[in-house]
Every structure is written in C-alpha cells, then in structure tokens.
Amino acid sequence: MLYKAAKLLLHPWYRLTRGMTLGTRTVVFDAQGRVLLVHHSYTPGWLLPGGGVERGETIYDSAKRELREEAGIIAEEEPRLHGLFLNDANFAGDHVAVLVLRRFRQEPFTPNLEIAEARFFATHALPEGTTPGTRRRIEEVLTSQPAADCW
Numbered sequence: 001m002l003y004k005a006a007k008l009l010l011h012p013w014y015r016l017t018r019g020m021t022l023g024t025r026t027v028v029f030d031a032q033g034r035v036l037l038v039h040h041s042y043t044p045g046w047l048l049p050g051g052g053v054e055r056g057e058t059i060y061d062s063a064k065r066e067l068r069e070e071a072g073i074i075a076e077e078e079p080r081l082h083g084l085f086l087n088d089a090n091f092a093g094d095h096v097a098v099l100v101l102r103r104f105r106q107e108p109f110t111p112n113l114e115i116a117e118a119r120f121f122a123t124h125a126l127p128e129g130t131t132p133g134t135r136r137r138i139e140e141v142l143t144s145q146p147a148a149d150c151w
Contacts, residue, residue: 083147
C-alpha cells in the first residue's frame with residue numbers, strides 16, 4: 001500500500017525530471033472478445049491497463065506486472081507487441097509500448113488508491129470517456145491496421 005501511495009505522489013515529479021520515459025499499455029481480450037479497460041483514481045477517462053517500465057524490467061515483464069496490479073490479470077502467454085508509440089503530445093519524451101494479450105486468468109481484484117475500476121467492455125460499446133489513444137489502439141488491433149507512430 002505504501003508503494004502505491006508513493007508511486008501516486010512521485011509520478012508527476014518523475015515526469016518532470018526524466019529525459020525519456022517508457023511505459024506499457026496492454027490490450028486484453030477475454031473469451032467473449034471484450035476488451036479490458038481501467039479507470040484511474042487520479043485521472044479522468046477509461047484507459048488500457050499499464051504503467052511505467054521499471055529499471056531491470058522488460059516491456060513484457062512490466063505489462064504483466066501492471067496487469068496483475070491494476071486488474072488481477074495473470075498472463076498465461078507472453079503478450080505480443082503491437083507497436084511502440086511516441087506520446088509527446090501528452091508527456092514530452094514519453095514512449096508507450098502497446099501489447100496484446102488473449103490468454104489469461106483473472107484473480108479477484110479490489111479497487112485501490114490507483115485503480116477505481118477495472119472492467120471488460122464490448123469493443124463496439126466502449127464507455128464514455130474512453131480516451132482517443134485507447135480507442136485508436138483497440139481499433140488498430142481489431143482491424144489489423146498498421147500502427148500509427150504517435151499515441
């Protein structure tokens with residue numbers, strides 16, 4: 001719990017002091033073809049689950065850790081890389097690796113200081129407030145469109 005609180009408080013400081021950042025977002029589809037979205041307690045909108053890659057972590061390890069922390073998702077396969085995106089419009093120097101996961105199991109998840117809600121939604125009925133970047137990444141994966149360069 002202390003780690004989560006520290007992460008929430010230090011996140012803005014890290015953004016200002018690091019030259020370049022790398023994060024992950026994972027498009028998770030359940031057996032019914034629904035997509036997992038999370039609603040953070042500290043920012044509006046629905047997003048793909050993910051977060052920053054820590055020192056010594058691969059993007060795959062980071063994605064799996066974030067899925068477990070944010071939604072109780074345990075990967076039963078290695079996530080597949082969809083693309084790497086420059087996120088300069090939101091955070092200068094930020095890059096986001098987007099991965100796709102289809103085989104997993106889900107442990108019970110309780111909302112916490114960081115994640116207010118984690119739910120699966122039909123891809124044709126995403127909730128109001130789903131961010132434009134999230135919508136673009138889901139559409140790219142669903143239609144096998146080439147990935148854009150920017151978030």
